[in-house]
Amino acid sequence: MNPMPGRPRGVIVLGAAPEALCAVRELAALGYAVAWLPLEEAQAPAALPPNVAIYPAAELVGLGGYAGAFCAQVRRGEAIECLPGAAVLIALGNARCYPQERYGLPLGPRVLTPPQARQRLKDRTLEALLSHRKAHFLVMLDWGGETSRETAVEALHTARALRQNHAEVTLFYRDLKVDSAPLERLTRRMREEGVVFCRYIEVEVRFEEGGVHIAAPDGLVRGDMLILPEAVQPHPATLPLAALLKLRVGKDGYFQEVNVRQVRPGLTNRKGIYVAGRCHMDADREAALEDVSHVVASLDAFLHSLDEPPSGPTAEVERDRCIRCLTCVRTCPHAAAEVVEREGITAAYVEKAACWGCGICAAHCPVQAIALKGQAVPSWLAPTAQGVSIR
Amino acid sequence: MSMAQRLLVLACSRSAGEALAALEATGQTLPPDVTWVNLPCGGSVDVLHILRALEAGAEKVWVLACYEGACESLEGNRWAEKRVQWVQALLQEIGLGPERVVFRAISPTMAADLKAWLEEE
Amino acid sequence: MSDRPRAAVIGGGIAGIAASLNLAQRGIGVILIEREAQLGGNASTVCCKAVGGVCQHCGGCLFRDHLRALERAEGVSVFLQTHVERVERREGRLALLCERAQGEALSFEVPAVILATGFDHISPLAKGPYGYGLLPHVITGRDLEALLQGRGRTACNELPLGKVAFIQCVGSRDEHNGRGYCSQVCCRYALRLARVLQESRPEAEIAFFKMDLQTSGRDMAETWAAARGAFRIVAGMPALLERGAEGKVAFRYEEVLTGRQIRESFDLVVLATGIQPRADAALLAEQFGLNQDPSGFFATAPDGVSTLVPGVFAAGCCQAPRSIAESIAHAHQAAQACVLYLGGRA
Numbered sequence: 061m062n063p064m065p066g067r068p069r070g071v072i073v074l075g076a077a078p079e080a081l082c083a084v085r086e087l088a089a090l091g092y093a094v095a096w097l098p099l100e101e102a103q104a105p106a107a108l109p110p111n112v113a114i115y116p117a118a119e120l121v122g123l124g125g126y127a128g129a130f131c132a133q134v135r136r137g138e139a140i141e142c143l144p145g146a147a148v149l150i151a152l153g154n155a156r157c158y159p160q161e162r163y164g165l166p167l168g169p170r171v172l173t174p175p176q177a178r179q180r181l182k183d184r185t186l187e188a189l190l191s192h193r194k195a196h197f198l199v200m201l202d203w204g205g206e207t208s209r210e211t212a213v214e215a216l217h218t219a220r221a222l223r224q225n226h227a228e229v230t231l232f233y234r235d236l237k238v239d240s241a242p243l244e245r246l247t248r249r250m251r252e253e254g255v256v257f258c259r260y261i262e263v264e265v266r267f268e269e270g271g272v273h274i275a276a277p278d279g280l281v282r283g284d285m286l287i288l289p290e291a292v293q294p295h296p297a298t299l300p301l302a303a304l305l306k307l308r309v310g311k312d313g314y315f316q317e318v319n320v321r322q323v324r325p326g327l328t329n330r331k332g333i334y335v336a337g338r339c340h341m342d343a344d345r346e347a348a349l350e351d352v353s354h355v356v357a358s359l360d361a362f363l364h365s366l367d368e369p370p371s372g373p374t375a376e377v378e379r380d381r382c383i384r385c386l387t388c389v390r391t392c393p394h395a396a397a398e399v400v401e402r403e404g405i406t407a408a409y410v411e412k413a414a415c416w417g418c419g420i421c422a423a424h425c426p427v428q429a430i431a432l433k434g435q436a437v438p439s440w441l442a443p444t445a446q447g448v449s450i451r
Numbered sequence: 452m453s454m455a456q457r458l459l460v461l462a463c464s465r466s467a468g469e470a471l472a473a474l475e476a477t478g479q480t481l482p483p484d485v486t487w488v489n490l491p492c493g494g495s496v497d498v499l500h501i502l503r504a505l506e507a508g509a510e511k512v513w514v515l516a517c518y519e520g521a522c523e524s525l526e527g528n529r530w531a532e533k534r535v536q537w538v539q540a541l542l543q544e545i546g547l548g549p550e551r552v553v554f555r556a557i558s559p560t561m562a563a564d565l566k567a568w569l570e571e572e
Numbered sequence: 573m574s575d576r577p578r579a580a581v582i583g584g585g586i587a588g589i590a591a592s593l594n595l596a597q598r599g600i601g602v603i604l605i606e607r608e609a610q611l612g613g614n615a616s617t618v619c620c621k622a623v624g625g626v627c628q629h630c631g632g633c634l635f636r637d638h639l640r641a642l643e644r645a646e647g648v649s650v651f652l653q654t655h656v657e658r659v660e661r662r663e664g665r666l667a668l669l670c671e672r673a674q675g676e677a678l679s680f681e682v683p684a685v686i687l688a689t690g691f692d693h694i695s696p697l698a699k700g701p702y703g704y705g706l707l708p709h710v711i712t713g714r715d716l717e718a719l720l721q722g723r724g725r726t727a728c729n730e731l732p733l734g735k736v737a738f739i740q741c742v743g744s745r746d747e748h749n750g751r752g753y754c755s756q757v758c759c760r761y762a763l764r765l766a767r768v769l770q771e772s773r774p775e776a777e778i779a780f781f782k783m784d785l786q787t788s789g790r791d792m793a794e795t796w797a798a799a800r801g802a803f804r805i806v807a808g809m810p811a812l813l814e815r816g817a818e819g820k821v822a823f824r825y826e827e828v829l830t831g832r833q834i835r836e837s838f839d840l841v842v843l844a845t846g847i848q849p850r851a852d853a854a855l856l857a858e859q860f861g862l863n864q865d866p867s868g869f870f871a872t873a874p875d876g877v878s879t880l881v882p883g884v885f886a887a888g889c890c891q892a893p894r895s896i897a898e899s900i901a902h903a904h905q906a907a908q909a910c911v912l913y914l915g916g917r918a
Contacts, residue, residue: 239759308525320631321523323901325901357907358904360911361904371644393525393526394524418492419494420495422495423495428499437490441507469633563721564725564726567724
C-alpha cells in the first residue's frame with residue numbers, strides 16, 4: 061500500500077495567525093492543495109509552496125457540504141466562488157488588549173507592555189535609561205488575575221532581553237509556570253543571567269520620585285519602569301465564524317466547548333472541521349505551533365480514513381414520514397441534518413459522512429421518522445406509533 | 452415480553468456501557484433481575500423508551516449518561532437528564548412515584564461505583 | 573491493506589494506542605507490542621474526577637474510548653506479554669526479536685517503530701524524610717486514584733478526611749534527585765483529587781504545600797477557580813514528616829513569604845509524585861541506539877517526535893512528561909512523522 065495515495069483532496073485553511081501559516085506549510089508538504097483564506101488584512105508571506113492558493117481579500121459567506129466534500133462559499137468582489145476542500149482547519153489566533161481595569165493603571169512613560177518595551181529596545185529609545193547604570197525594570201506577572209500563558213511567556217522573554225541589555229530586572233510572580241520543558245529552560249537561564257525572581261501574594265505599587273516602588277514580601281523594591289503583560293481574548297471573528305460554520309464556542313468565548321472528549325487534537329462538533337492553536341487554547345506561540353502539528357496529524361489520518369466506508373451507527377430518515385418540522389436540524393449537535401429536496405421529496409436528510417451516530421435527532425423526532433441504522437433497541441422498548449399505556 | 456422486572460438501565464454506551472464492560476471484565480455479572488440496554492449516547496434516550504419500559508413492567512428505570520463536559524456529542528447527557536425530568540413530572544402528575552425514573556452521570560472508569568449502585572438498589 | 577505490517581508500536585498505553593489508531597486510520601498495518609497482560613499502562617489507572625456532576629477533564633475516560641476504537645480498528649495486531657529482547661538492522665528495516673510469556677520467541681521485521689513505552693511513577697521513597705510506607709496516613713496521589721477506581725467514591729468515607737495536606741513536587745523539580753524538571757501532571761491531578769475528596773466530605777480542611785502551582789489551560793480553569801477559594805494554599809515545602817499525636821502526621825514547614833516556621837498536624841497526607849523515565853529506558857535506548865536527554869527521557873529532534881535514529885519515533889511520556897490528552901496529541905504527531913518516513917521510502 062502506498063501510504064500517500066494520489067491525494068486529490070484539498071484542505072481549506074481559515075485565519076491569518078502564525079498557526080495558519082504553519083498549517084498551510086505542513087498541509088502543503090503532505091501534498092494537499094490548500095485554499096488559504098486569511099479572512100483579515102494580513103501580510104502575505106513571501107514564498108508559499110505551489111500547491112497553496114491564497115485568497116487575501118476574500119470574504120467567507122458560507123460553508124456547504126460535509127467532511128470529505130466541503131465547499132467554502134467565498135465572495136470576491138461581486139462574484140461568489142466555491143472553493144472545494146475535504147477538510148477545514150481554523151487557525152484564527154487570538155486578540156490582545158491591555159487590561160487597564162485589572163491593573164488600575166494606564167500605560168504611560170513609566171508603565172509599558174512587553175511588546176512596547178521590546179519595540180523601544182529595538183528603536184533604541186530605551187537607551188537613555190539603559191545607559192544609566194541602575195536602570196531597573198519591574199516585570200509583574202499575575203497581578204489582579206492570572207496572566208495568560210502567551211503573554212506571560214512574552215513577559216519572560218522581554219525580561220530576559222532587558223537583562224541581556226544590562227538592565228536590572230526583577231520579576232514578580234505568584235506561581236511561576238514551568239509546566240513545559242522550554243519554559244523550564246527559559247526560567248532557569250534567566251536566573252543564571254541575573255534576573256531576580258520575587259514571589260508575592262499581594263503587592264502595593266506606588267509612583268514616587270520619578271520611579272516605581274513596589275512593596276513586596278522581600279521589602280521595598282525601587283525601579284524605573286513597570287512592565288505589565290497584556291491580556292488575551294478570543295479573536296473577534298470567533299463568534300461570527302462559529303455561527304457561520306455551526307461550530308460550538310466555550311463559555312470563555314474560544315472555539316470548542318471545554319469537553320474532555322474533544323481534546324483529541326483539534327476536534328470540533330463537526331466532522332472534518334478542525335481548530336488549531338490559540339483560537340482554542342491558552343498557549344504560548346511555541347505550544348500553539350506544536351498544536352498545529354498535532355491537529356494536522358489527526359486531520360491527515362482522518363482524510364485517509366474517508367476511503368473506508370464509515371462504521372458505527374448513523375441516523376437514517378424515513379423521508380416520506382418526515383413532516384419538515386426542522387427539529388432534527390435544530391437539535392443535531394454535529395450539523396449533520398438538513399431539509400433538502402431529493403428524489404422529488406423535500407424532507408429531512410442526515411448526511412452519513414457528517415453523522416456521529418448519537419441518536420439525538422432520533423429521540424427528538426416528533427413523528428419517529430428517524431432511526432439509528434446499525435443500533436437496534438429491543439423491540440419491546442422501541443417507540444411505536446401507538447404510544448404507551450402505563451399500568 | 453423479555454425483560455427482567457426490577458430494574459431497566461438505559462445506558463450511554465460510551466460511559467455506562469464501558470463501565471459495565473470493565474465490571475464484566477473482572478468476572479462480575481449483572482444481577483438477573485436487571486436488564487441493561489446500551490444506547491450510542493445519552494441523547495438517544497427517548498421519552499418513549501422510558502415510558503415503554505414502565506409499561507412493560509419495570510419497577511425502576513435508570514438512565515446513565517456522561518458527566519457534564521464529557522459527552523462526545525456535547526449535550527446528549529443534558530438531553531437524557533431533561534427527558535428523565537420530563538418523565539418524572541409526568542409520573543408525578545398521574546400519581547406514580549417519580550423516583551421510579553432516575554438519572555445518573557457516570558464515567559467509563561467508574562465500574563466500582565456502578566457495582567455499588569447496583570448493590571444499593 | 574498490505575499483508576506486511578508497516579510499523580511497530582512498542583507500548584500499549586494511551587500514547588501507543590493513539591499512535592496505532594492514527595496509523596490504522598490510514599490503512600497502515602500495525603504491530604502493537606505490550607509488555608503487560610493488558611493494554612492501558614498508566615492511563616488505565618486514572619480514576620474519574622467529576623465533581624458536582626461536572627467533568628474535570630482529567631482524561632481518565634479517554635483510555636476506554638481508545639481501547640474500544642482499537643477493537644474496531646482494522647489492521648492492528650496486538651501482542652500482549654511481549655517485550656523486545658534485541659533489535660537488529662536489516663537492510664534499512666528493523667528486526668525486533670521479542671520474547672513472549674513462557675519464553676516463546678517471536679520476531680517482526682518492520683521499516684519503522686514508534687516507541688510509546690510510557691513512564692514510571694516517581695517512588696515516594698525518593699523523598700525518604702516524607703515517611704511513605706512508615707507513617708500511617710501518608711499516601712500518594714496514585715494510591716488515591718487506585719482506591720477511588722478500585723472501590724468507588726464510597727472509599728472516601730473510610731479515609732481520615734479531617735485535615736488533609738497535599739504535598740506537591742515529591743521527587744519533581746528536585747535537582748538533588750536528578751530530576752530538575754516539572755512532571756506537569758501532578759498539580760492538576762492533585763487539585764482535581766482534592767475537589768473529589770471535598771465533595772464527599774465538605775467539612776474536610778484541605779491545604780496544598782507547593783512551590784508553584786501549574787494551573788494553566790482552559791481545561792483547568794473551572795477546577796482552579798473552585799480550588800483557589802476552597803483550599804489553603806501554602807508556598808512552602810515540609811522537610812520532614814513525623815508521627816504526631818493521636819495517629820496524625822505532623823510536619824514543620826517554612827512559609828516562604830513570611831519566613832515563619834510553622835508546625836502543623838494532619839489526618840491525611842497525599843504526596844503528589846510525578847513522572848520519571850521507565851527503569852528500562854536506558855536498555856531500550858541502547859537496543860535502538862537512541863540518545864536520552866539529561867533527565868533520561870528519549871531525546872528527539874526539534875520536532876519532538878523523531879529520534880536521531882532513522883525510522884524510530886517517540887510518542888507520549890517516554891519523550892517527556894505529559895498529561896493523557898497531551899500524550900494522545902503527541903502520539904498523533906509521532907504517527908504522522910512515521911507515515912512521512914514510510915512514504916519517503918516508498
